[in-house]
Amino acid sequence: MKINIYYGGRGIIDDPTLFVINKMQEILEELRVNVTRYNLYESKGAIATLPQTLKEVDGIILATTVEWYGIGGYMQQFLDACWLFGDKEQIARIYMCPVVMSTTYGEREGKLNLSTAWEILGGLPCSGICGYIENTVMLEMNEQYIRIIEKKAENMYRSISQKMACFPASNQAVKQKIAVPNSDNLTPQETERLSQYVSDDGYVQRQKEDIQELTSLFRNMLSEEGEDNEEEYLGTFRRHFKPQAGFEADYSINIEEKKKKLILSVKGPKLECYYGSLEQPDVDMHMGRSTIEDIVNGRMTFQRAFMSGAMKTRGDFRTMRTLDQIFLFEEKKQ
Incomplete structure (x- = not known):
């Protein structure tokens, strides 16, 4: 028979849990059980690989x-790794005995949490030990407490x-009904290899560096593709320009995703159209790319865009409304 002990405490000298598992290990070894102990605080970086040690164990x-609240981070990491x-x-055939000693409140909840977690994993929980120990010396000197520990070890061996x-x-029934299956469908060997990679800090760091390098590469590619087209919309406005005698105005159109503003400077029969900046335009407009596309394709007017809220405007409203008279966009027929 083979039994592994996983200790999730901090390993301090007066930890009552250490006395309990030492006594249980002593009894089990007297019963010729092969006992292996893993102190999780000594294997912080390798906790993800510890589920591999569950192979061929019987319990x-x-x-x-419990020093403050809960079962502690090391034990939770181990259960997460499982x-x-x-x-x-393999876990479905393994018996588990929970041992939770407390120097504060919460030993019963901790024991229940361990049993529940093991049941959700599919394992077989045994009757465990939990208790509040204010002074470890009291535990070591109390023959009745020692007898309880010995009986629990014997009961585990018997089970x-x-x-x-059980x-x-x-x-377990709820888990079978509502749990989402893992889409990876990894074999136990692949899962074991994955746990080794996860626990390898060097491998994880290299993966992070590779991801950052790829992210930077694609960001640069997108930046190059997304550079402003200095000629976009300029030809369209020039072709559809219908000058009004004596009318002069400067328009600034801020189009989302464009770094520069579209400037329309009307001087009677002349139109200057370019991307840049203008200190004091008569009308300053802000709109999305979809809105300007609707306007130049004749599906919407400047006035309707303003009234619907698709375009924000600052300046003279009458001057803005004149845009629909000097730029006549016709909707393309399908």
């Missing part, structure tokens, strides 16, 4: 200490050796 002990990278078929069945849990 595990998940042990942690969900992401663990072999669910595994006899392959005792009643189905509702959270």
